[in-house]
């Protein structure tokens with residue numbers, strides 16, 4: 001469980017799992033009395049942040065039996081977030097279950113770049129393709145003060161179920177299907193912010209992913225085709241007809257993929273800006289419809 005990720009980008013577990021706002025201060029289990037043994041077992045299993053993980057497990061479990069079960073799953077290699085049932089993302093607690101992609105801390109940069117496209121006080125029309133748990137859309141609307149209309153899409157029914165939990169409420173819609181296909185046609189030419197954290201691991205690199213990703217996240221959530229950009233090419237081809245004039249598509253790639261991704265987006269007639277963040281390393285392309 002030590003993270004020896006050879007691919008700099010698809011890191012399945014936050015380097016450090018912070019306690020998100022909303023975590024109850026007390027818990028049914030006393031972390032102090034359970035933690036020392038649990039920390040030792042987690043550490044022996046290779047968990048780098050064993051103390052943090054033990055504290056989170058103790059806070060989340062509703063009793064000793066559940067804690068034992070959760071600890072066993074984590075020690076067996078399940079992602080911490082799948083065991084907890086949630087991931088901390090952009091200050092939110094995002095529900096995430098087995099078989100659903102765990103939102104990565106670096107993707108918070110994509111959310112910040114998307115939020116920067118929204119004028120102060122505006123209520124944007126947002127589409128989030130490849131939404132997974134719905135983390136990006138949930139965080140973006142939260143950054144917009146809850147204003148806006150969101151349409152999130154995923155092809156995987158498990159992800160759609162999860163996204164519906166995270167995106168409940170008026171103005172939030174989750175659709176099941178392939179990229180733009182399930183979107184209402186009335187959105188054509190009107191989308192102001194289009195986020196698409198598509199799968200972008202090159203197929204040949206999938207075996208290099210850490211076991212948490214390889215064994216516990218669905219392959220379609222990771223596999224971006226021969227050079228990792230197959231899904232992005234499909235998104236780029238259709239984005240101009242869905243974006244409003246001045247609307248922006250935002251997507252994440254590895255730093256190595258960014259030049260080719262920029263060519264793809266520019267080839268679709270979009271004005272591309274590439275921005276990076278150092279910690280955690282993140283590359284985001286913003287592609288604006290003129």
Ligand SMILES: C[S@@+](CC[C@H](N)C(=O)[O-])C[C@H]1O[C@@H](n2cnc3c(N)ncnc32)[C@H](O)[C@@H]1O
Nearest residue numbers: 101103130131132154155156178179197199221
């Ligand atoms: C890298 S994950 C990103 C999930 C989420 N946006 C996030 O950042 O946490 C990619 C997601 O794309 C979905 N996906 C893959 N191919 C798709 C397609 N053709 N249409 C819609 N969703 C797709 C997968 O099911 C997966 O949930």
